[in-house]
Amino acid sequence: MRILLVGEFSRLHNSLKEGLTALGHEVHIVGTGDDFKKYPVDFSIASRVIPSNGLFRFCNKVFKKVFMLDLEALERASRFRKLLPQLKNYDVVQLINSNAIETSPRLAEKLYRKLFAQNNKKFLLICGDETPIVEVLLKNNLKYSVLTPYFDDASNKKYYNYTLSYVGKQQKKLFNFLKSNCDGILVSDLDYKIPMEHTDIDFSLIPNPINTDKLKFSPIKIDSRIIIFHGINKYSSVKKGSAIFLEALSKIEVKYKDKVEIIIVNSLAYDEYQKYLQSAHILLDQIYSFDQGYNALEAMAQGKVVFTGAESEFYDYYQLTDKVAVNALPDVDSIVDQLSFLIENPEELAKMGRNARAFVEKEHHFIKIAERYLENWQ
Template identity: 30%
Template sequence: MKILLLGEYSNLHWTLAQGLRALGHSVVVASNGDRFKNYKRDIDLSRKSDNIIDTLKYAYLLSKNFRQFKGFDIVQIINPLFLDLKPYKNLSAFNYLKKHNGKVFMGAFGNDAYWLQACLNKNTFRYSEFDIPNQSDYLCSAKDIIKVWTDEDKVNVNKEIAERADGIIACLYEYFVSYKSQFEKKLTYIPAPINTSEIAFTQRGKDPSKVRFFIGIQKQRNEIKGTDILYKCLQEVQLKYPNECIIHKAESVPYDEYITMRDQSDVLLDQLYSYTPGMNALTAMAQGLLVVGGGEPETYDLLNKKNNHPIINILPSEEDIFNKLENLILNREQIPLQSINSRLFVEQHHDYLKIAQQYLDTWS
């Protein structure tokens, strides 16, 4: 098949393309590289700024490339707002893709109106970045997301694209359940793809005297991901166990540099409010790191996973976080086995060739 993957979050489309190509299909990935992360793509669709000159350059870039976006058997957009344009411009681009190609699928791979609605209704999730126990007001960054995804134009465009897409594919439990009640017949859950052939496994915990923790901080998303609280708890653990706890921290660095820094550690502190491991956690697990983050029972149920639950699941509670981190220090002799189980989990459920075949089956 001839496939166009349009947009990028967390390297998902590029990794999927690798799997599809290995299975013999022709794939084009067009994206902005997920901005500063600068993930690989075949066609660059980056918009430098909103000023008039860069806007005109971006319009020309899209016009030139969209003339090539015809005749694909499958087009998949990363999000209802898959271009750096106003909502109804995205809808116009979607209409063009529908007219000139075969099937067009929408990805539920990140923030959108349906996910936000599920977070705000207080019934779908036990907690989220919009519903934190013992906190009455929203986080400042949560307020920004609410402002974005309650905008009437964005909500309407999200709704229309979801209704008219040939299918909706979700990569996380949170996104899947957000669409399930209204779009169950056209919704599919497919786990995120990880190219395990490119990720070398290194068994962690070989130095039994120390545990090396790694945390990546994106300054603009620090609060919404909960890394501010995770880092605070980690520092408290280090104060209590100064000789056993080593902290490696990366702040808003390009992806390749981030991966290199992460590989020097035993444990990754990922996200606080998630139910599911994302691409960052999964690539770390493939490297052999233990992940402290989202691993709720709902995630394993969706995978029909009865055993090997390697993610160290945390609740949005400083006490729970501290206890889980301390437990890693006190039971560090278990890290080598947990490291192996992390890699096995990714190989079983997220291998990029298996996932690529699941996409092909769904698209067909």
């Protein structure tokens, strides 16, 4: 099969491509590389002209403020349009998000119409902010979600402009177009499955593909200090609960100053981030989730102990009895207590790291997941 994957925000599509390629399929990715993360793509639509010049960047700020017009988004749409003659005759086209092209909803719909007309089956993957997800979360009926900081503190609203844009009139129109024109909708984990169950939309869950051949398992050995790592994302730090992690870490640093080394980084490219992660024993990933996101799973594949979403719903869904991750609750004292236990019982780190790797190999192996995508598409 010839498969086109549109968009890349986490390395999900790259790992899926690696699994599909291993099974003998021809796969291409078109996308921006997702800003500072710099994920590899086969066809780049990243804005080049606007970021290359200080005057252009200033003009873009003015245009966004005065005319509500993003010149970088227009450039991405233009670059995608120019690529369209090459993006044809694929058996499957999969969008990683309704905003996979990272342009305006109106332009995206026009470009999707042209893309769909020259290819066969079309699918939408939900693995992040999306219209029906945000609509459900705004009802605030779950025990918590990525919108919890928004509900708890009105001053956080400015950090949710992108998320809330998915319930805007034009973005909703775009999603409805995709819902009507795609052959199927997929979700990547329970944080999307649970809200989608509150809608009337048909969907299937296929777990994130993780390339366990590239991500080597390293058993946890504590030679001196326990290394705790937290990577801050400038776009989603509030949604991921970084403030809670940082407050907990400040207490841990005082309590165990001779036993721990704390590493905090901000908005690194993917390859640079991985270099820091490899030296760590514990990763503080995210708080307001039921299941693991992509970043957490890649760390778990390497045998790290990850503070992330690991609610009872997760353990029930995968029928797990062994602990594979730490369920990070939105409570500083809870984070401190769980870190303290692991620091004082380092043998638990090694045990959970082994469990984490075994879980990822069983439920997220990139070739097994690629086979599930093929079954779903066909």
